[in-house]
Amino acid sequence: MINIKIAITGTPGVGKSTVSKLLVKKLNNTEKFGNFEYIDITDAVKEHKLYSEKDEKMDSYVVDFQKLGNYINEIVKSKSENLVIDGHVSHLLDVDYIVVLRCNPEIVSNRLKDRNYCKDKVKENVAAEILDVCLIGALDNSNCKYVYELDTTYKNVSSIVGEIVDAITHKKTKYGIVNWLDTYFYMLD
Known part of the structure; x- marks a missing residue:
């Protein structure tokens, strides 16, 4: 069986963890792919000290991508599992499919404030969402030819997961669907 590694990326607050966890449940009930394991990059980096320093x-932690890549490769080798890798830097890893979740910057801002993120961290992440940082990083990943961008704003988690399963099953690519800059440029100050 061929193992597949799926990166679920996007700025903090777009719904990566919620979507990723339900996606694993859905894929584990699908005969086509086999078993999936969920990896939360933030938790893995902290727990296994896969960082070079703490900012x-x-x-936040500065991820050591070599250590993180080795950790992921060990999971694949030892467990022969498919992976759903949840994290806003997952698009930088050697993966087979990248799903870039997007969300209205005002909603992202409110979610991050609700998580008690400091003002600078909220501003940095909202700017990253407006400026397509994760999408651009995903498109720059030469190891992955499948990138699927999905606007999660006002969508329920089940429909988002259903769209992702369909995209992965049919090896769809889709990007360039979101342009927050024209509407939300004022949030970049």
């Missing part, structure tokens, strides 16, 4: 100001 105290932003309260």
